[in-house]
Amino acid sequence: MSDLPVGWVKTTLGHILELKYGKSLPEKTRIPGAYSVYGSNGVVGTHMHGVTAAPAIIVGRKGSIGEAHFSEAACFPIDTTYFVDEFECTAPRFVWHLLRFLPLHEMNRASAIPGLNREDAYALPVVLPPLPEQQRIVEKIDSLIGKSRRARDHLDLIPRLVEKYKQAILSASFRGDLTREWREGRSLAATRSVLLAEVAEGFNYGSAAKSAKQGRVPVLRMGNIQDGKLDWSDLVFTDDAAEIAKYGLKDGDVLFNRTNSPALVGKTALFTGESEAIYAGYLIKVRCKPQLLPAFLTYCLNAPNGRAYSWEVKTDGVSQSNINAKKLAAFRFDLPSVQEQEEIVRRIERALSWINRITVDATSARKLIDHLEQSVLAKAFRGELAPQDAADEPASALLDRIRAERVAVPKAKRGRKKAP
Numbered sequence: 001m002s003d004l005p006v007g008w009v010k011t012t013l014g015h016i017l018e019l020k021y022g023k024s025l026p027e028k029t030r031i032p033g034a035y036s037v038y039g040s041n042g043v044v045g046t047h048m049h050g051v052t053a054a055p056a057i058i059v060g061r062k063g064s065i066g067e068a069h070f071s072e073a074a075c076f077p078i079d080t081t082y083f084v085d086e087f088e089c090t091a092p093r094f095v096w097h098l099l100r101f102l103p104l105h106e107m108n109r110a111s112a113i114p115g116l117n118r119e120d121a122y123a124l125p126v127v128l129p130p131l132p133e134q135q136r137i138v139e140k141i142d143s144l145i146g147k148s149r150r151a152r153d154h155l156d157l158i159p160r161l162v163e164k165y166k167q168a169i170l171s172a173s174f175r176g177d178l179t180r181e182w183r184e185g186r187s188l189a190a191t192r193s194v195l196l197a198e199v200a201e202g203f204n205y206g207s208a209a210k211s212a213k214q215g216r217v218p219v220l221r222m223g224n225i226q227d228g229k230l231d232w233s234d235l236v237f238t239d240d241a242a243e244i245a246k247y248g249l250k251d252g253d254v255l256f257n258r259t260n261s262p263a264l265v266g267k268t269a270l271f272t273g274e275s276e277a278i279y280a281g282y283l284i285k286v287r288c289k290p291q292l293l294p295a296f297l298t299y300c301l302n303a304p305n306g307r308a309y310s311w312e313v314k315t316d317g318v319s320q321s322n323i324n325a326k327k328l329a330a331f332r333f334d335l336p337s338v339q340e341q342e343e344i345v346r347r348i349e350r351a352l353s354w355i356n357r358i359t360v361d362a363t364s365a366r367k368l369i370d371h372l373e374q375s376v377l378a379k380a381f382r383g384e385l386a387p388q389d390a391a392d393e394p395a396s397a398l399l400d401r402i403r404a405e406r407v408a409v410p411k412a413k414r415g416r417k418k419a420p
Contacts (some may be wrong), residue, residue, distance in 0.1 A: 004383070007394040009127070009394065010127055012123055014119075016102065019118040023078065023079060025076060033046055036076070038058040038083075039080050052074050052086070055071060056070075057069070057070055057083065063064050063080055066104030066105030066107065068096055070093065080119060084099075088398075089128070089131065090134060106313050128399070129395055130392035130395050133386060137380050141377065151369055153420065170302065176334070192335055193334055195329065196329050196330070200288050200297065202327040205325065206247055206278070207247045209236070219280050220249070220271075221236065221280045222283060222386045229328065230274075246251050248278055251284070253285050253294070254301075255279055255283045256286060266306070266311075268302050286328070290338075292341075296344060309332075359397035
């Protein structure tokens with residue numbers, strides 16, 4: 001800044017605080033207690049002893065560098081952190097907001113685990129307002145960011161609500177509720193209970209051959225089935241002509257994930273011919289007969305009744321569950337007429353399109369909130385958030401006193417000490 005606000009002073013981070021090293025505290029030595037244990041990402045447990053004064057700011061030193069956490073109470077920062085618990089010329093929460101604003105997370109020098117060198121941090125230029133104005137700035141930041149965090153909390157609820165809504169739509173669809181009024185007055189074939197083997201064929205396992213990072217034809221794997229759709233962002237490939245001929249997919253093939261974790265086994269997606277592809281061995285390919293629409297089957301297997309069936313028939317291993325082709329073929333469900341299947345699929349996709357727009361809007365809103373918080377901090381440290389008062393003692397006077405005290409009583413060097 002060329003023109004500082006009234007009473008402000010240019011200085012460096014090292015002139016206004018000391019970043020102390022967190023203490024070694026192996027997990028096996030932690031005795032649960034009243035003091036929060038902080039790692040670089042935040043609270044990782046509790047301990048019977050604390051090492052800081054109160055309040056304290058904890059800053060990520062190894063791993064998630066630059067992350068700043070505020071503790072109102074004494075706590076135990078471990079040795080992946082720095083901490084600040086002495087505030088000679090600053091308001092504690094002002095320092096916390098300042099550390100969150102500074103580009104500490106960009107100051108990595110390490111080649112393996114990210115690390116923050118405190119001498120690099122100490123050299124960062126900062127501008128310091130008078131102490132009373134620091135308090136005014138904190139009040140304004142806390143008020144504005146408190147509102148944005150409440151908004152973020154509401155936005156964080158949306159994914160769970162979206163998933164509940166999707167499951168409710170699918171449940172209604174396969175109970176017949178979604179098309180009950182539409183069905184009345186139409187001359188349609190009656191809904192009947194069928195086994196999947198009666199209305200589909202194939203039930204073939206995919207390729208067991210090794211894939212490559214590059215090649216001509218993608219090999220779809222279980223990770224490519226996400227939320228009932230095919231995700232083409234993380235692919236492996238094959239150039240093997242025999243594999244391509246044997247396992248090539250056609251528009252309308254339904255892919256069922258036969259091996260995965262207990263929560264994910266049985267997830268299903270529809271191949272719509274958007275790109276040439278084959279499928280890997282943990283998937284089963286199902287081809288529908290004319291009386292069964294592939295999209296209808298895909299939604300049915302992903303609906304609560306389909307997921308419940310997968311959970312019921314899965315065979316659990318050490319870390320994964322499996323559903324073989326015979327069990328998949330024995331899936332029983334209610335099959336309406338083709339016309340009603342088309343209407344059910346249309347209504348499901350209309351509802352999901354609407355809810356997906358809400359999800360996209362919520363994600364955009366979350367990004368705007370994050371940007372807003374940074375904008376608030378930027379205004380705060382330009383002196384544009386709270387009013388100046390000529391009666392405030394200038395920050396330069398605070399710094400002069402600190403320098404004099406440090407010269408009179410130099411601090412001993414601090415090393416990394418073992419936990420008590």
